[in-house]
Amino acid sequence: MAREVQPVMLPSGWNGFDLRTFLSTSAQSIGIGSATDQGWVPQVDSAIPPIGMTGGIPDPHTLPTEALLACIRSATEEAPPDALRYGGTIGYEGLRQCLAEKSQREDGLAQGPENFTITNGSSAAIDLVCRTFLNPGDVVVAESPSFSGSLRTVRGNQGRLVPVPMDSHGLDVDRLDDILTSLEAEGTPAKLVYTVPDFHNPTGTNLSVERRRRFVEIAARHRALILEDDAYIDLYFDEAPLPSLYELAGGEGVLRAGSFSKTIATGLRTGWLQGSADVVALCNQMRFDMGGSPLIHRALAKYAESGRWDEHADSMRRLYAAKCSAVCEGLVDECESYVRFQRPAGGFFVWLECAKGISARQVVALAAQEGLLCVPGDHFFMNREEDRFIRIAFSTAPMSSMHEAAKRLRTAFERLAG
Numbered sequence: 249m250a251r252e253v254q255p256v257m258l259p260s261g262w263n264g265f266d267l268r269t270f271l272s273t274s275a276q277s278i279g280i281g282s283a284t285d286q287g288w289v290p291q292v293d294s295a296i297p298p299i300g301m302t303g304g305i306p307d308p309h310t311l312p313t314e315a316l317l318a319c320i321r322s323a324t325e326e327a328p329p330d331a332l333r334y335g336g337t338i339g340y341e342g343l344r345q346c347l348a349e350k351s352q353r354e355d356g357l358a359q360g361p362e363n364f365t366i367t368n369g370s371s372a373a374i375d376l377v378c379r380t381f382l383n384p385g386d387v388v389v390a391e392s393p394s395f396s397g398s399l400r401t402v403r404g405n406q407g408r409l410v411p412v413p414m415d416s417h418g419l420d421v422d423r424l425d426d427i428l429t430s431l432e433a434e435g436t437p438a439k440l441v442y443t444v445p446d447f448h449n450p451t452g453t454n455l456s457v458e459r460r461r462r463f464v465e466i467a468a469r470h471r472a473l474i475l476e477d478d479a480y481i482d483l484y485f486d487e488a489p490l491p492s493l494y495e496l497a498g499g500e501g502v503l504r505a506g507s508f509s510k511t512i513a514t515g516l517r518t519g520w521l522q523g524s525a526d527v528v529a530l531c532n533q534m535r536f537d538m539g540g541s542p543l544i545h546r547a548l549a550k551y552a553e554s555g556r557w558d559e560h561a562d563s564m565r566r567l568y569a570a571k572c573s574a575v576c577e578g579l580v581d582e583c584e585s586y587v588r589f590q591r592p593a594g595g596f597f598v599w600l601e602c603a604k605g606i607s608a609r610q611v612v613a614l615a616a617q618e619g620l621l622c623v624p625g626d627h628f629f630m631n632r633e634e635d636r637f638i639r640i641a642f643s644t645a646p647m648s649s650m651h652e653a654a655k656r657l658r659t660a661f662e663r664l665a666g
Contacts, residue, residue: 273384278403294619299649299656301622304449304480304510304596304641310564311513315556316547323546335542337535339366339520342549347506347520350552355495362525363499365532366540370479370507370519374398374442377475377503377521378405380534381439387431389472390442391419393628393637395449398442398477409630410438416590418455419443421462428470438472446489447480447595450628450639454593457490464497474502479519482511482561484594485569499524503531508548510596511561518544568596568643571650575642578654586661587638596643599625602636606664609635614660620653 323331338344344361351359367373382388384406390399392411402409410431412424424441431438443463445455455463467474476493494504507519518540521531551557575598576591587600602608612624625637645653 274404274406277406278400294617296619298616298619298621299645299653301620301641301645301653303644305514305644306510306512306564307567307644310560310567312551312556312560315560316513316551319547319550319554320543322550323543327546331543331546333542335539335545337365337537337539338532339364339540340542340545340549343545343552344520346549346552347522351522355492357495357499359499359522360525363522363528365521365528365535366545367505367519367521368537368540369509369514369517370477370505371397371401373505373519373521374475374477375401375405376531376534377440377473377505378402378407380531381473382407385436386440387436387438388440388442389424389427389431389438390630391444391448392630393450393625393634394442394630395444395477396627399630402442407440408436411630412441414448414451414453416453418445418448418453418459419463421459421466424463425466425470428466428472432470437470440473440475441467442475442477443493444477444479445493446478447483447592447597449480449595450597450623450625450637451590451599452592452595452597453590453599454490460491460493460496464493464502468497468501476502476504478504479507479510480595481506483565483568483596485565485572486593489594494522503527511564512548512551512557516544516548518548565594568594571642571645571647572598574647574650575640575653578651579640579657581651582654582658583661586658596641598640598642600638600640602638606661607635608638610664611657611660612638614663615657618656618659618663620656620660622657 341361343366344364347364348359348361351357367376378401382405386407387410388402388407389410389412391414399409410427412427413420428438445460447454474493478492481489492504494502502523504522505519506522508516509519521528572592579587579589586603586606589598589600592598602611609624609626612622615622623639625639626632626634642650
């Protein structure tokens with residue numbers, strides 16, 4: 249039987265009080281929004297089921313549910329009760345060893361578990377770097393455009409963002425050198441340079457090898473740490489990825505964030521931070537959580553050790569390459585007079601530049617009415633100043649919808665034009 253409780257009569261001091269006046273400087277600085285791609289598309293009723301092309305996440309029909317369940321079951325049976333206890337803030341050593349071996353194979357650098365700390369997705373790794381190295385007002389140089397979630401993280405850590413432009417080959421390293429030089433002359437040298445060099449979010453571009461080499465040299469000369477976001481590096485379509493900035497720097501002066509979210513499943517909420525052992529140890533001092541899930545860490549280690557991670561990633565590369573080809577062909581057939589774009593060599597995104605005089609925000613709103621959900625590109629600029637780009641994420645939509653998506657986008661352009 250439920251008991252009756254008389255509420256406490258609170259003093260009138262809280263009546264009508266606006267708790268926003270209690271917000272920290274960090275909370276005030278980031279404003280509205282979230283760390284994900286959700287909430288960017290207007291909530292418009294469509295007469296037909298929408299085609300979703302907003303979020304950079306894996307195809308929901310490809311999630312290796314049974315294989316992961318088997319690994320979870322095995323981890324629980326083989327390591328009771330450790331798999332269900334706190335596991336320490338740095339993460340299960342077996343999983344860090346798997347990541348070290350993968351890095352050694354691909355980068356040719358001697359790496360061990362001490363070069364890795366396991367985080368709650370790569371977003372937590374990026375936040376950890378910011379919390380470890382940024383004081384209020386410290387400068388972070390970032391590509392423009394760039395992933396808005398990471399920009400929000402910098403702002404939340406009270407960093408000052410300075411944009412560096414991009415072109416079809418990625419970050420403009422000449423402008424980077426100029427910007428870092430100017431910041432030093434002003435007495436506000438940059439502490440971090442944030443970049444997504446492989447299959448960039450949102451533009452899909454790949455930083456060339458020559459630019460990578462110059463990038464590493466420039467950052468080292470200006471003594472700016474590089475924060476390399478490698479969430480998409482394993483999603484190449486044809487040729488294997490180019491050398492990472494971490495590899496080119498010999499593991500010095502670069503911190504590298506990675507994730508299982510893009511190649512396996514976002515719900516695992518498991519990523520990592522890689523760096524020299526001394527720097528990773530410094531970052532671990534700034535961890536205030538109780539660590540990740542030892543159960544998930546152990547299961548992922550088993551999944552990787554069995555070779556199933558490599559097999560699954562290989563099948564995902566083939567799938568996303570086919571989806572990318574299909575959506576690009578559709579865009580050429582249906583929207584060539586309205587947009588131009590560069591076909592990506594990997595990842596999840598196609599970056600569309602609208603023809604002169606066309607508002608991307610208006611096109612996206614009309615496309616939602618036509619049953620196509622995509623993201624206006626202004627969300628990826630620091631001051632939301634650009635209104636000529638649209639990001640298409642082709643990873644989750646069915647293959648059969650790719651051409652139809654382009655048709656619906658064309659209809660939106662025609663409605664705006666007419």
